[in-house]
Amino acid sequence: MATTDLTSRVTWAGACTVAAMSGGAWWLGGAPVAAGVAGGGAIALVNFRWLARDVGRAVSLVIEGRGGLARFGRIGLRQFVTFGGLGLLIASGWVHPAAVGVGLASLPPVLFVQGLLHARKD
Numbered sequence: 001m002a003t004t005d006l007t008s009r010v011t012w013a014g015a016c017t018v019a020a021m022s023g024g025a026w027w028l029g030g031a032p033v034a035a036g037v038a039g040g041g042a043i044a045l046v047n048f049r050w051l052a053r054d055v056g057r058a059v060s061l062v063i064e065g066r067g068g069l070a071r072f073g074r075i076g077l078r079q080f081v082t083f084g085g086l087g088l089l090i091a092s093g094w095v096h097p098a099a100v101g102v103g104l105a106s107l108p109p110v111l112f113v114q115g116l117l118h119a120r121k122d
Helices: 003-029 031-064 069-091 097-104 107-121
Strands: none
Touching: 003 031, 003 097, 003 107, 031 069, 031 097, 031 107, 069 097
């Protein structure tokens, strides 16, 4: 499986998972809980896509011999933007903080299932 194929499949499955979890959270806890799950899940998926792109670029730079420390600064920028987004989401006060954690936790099971599905094909 190509990296872009895996990234696309994880993003699609993750978006469907977060949407289903947000719907259940709306039913169980109302709008602040649903917004927290959706916001946390969106941040997790955007961070995953950005990480996959940065790793691909870093590998190609190392293979080409152009990998310097300045070229890897975007990886730190990704962390800054992710933590800043989480901070703004929670500091806004209109989402439930525990629901944000639930949204963030939606990505690892999706990665695990997609890995199992890929391993089953081989």
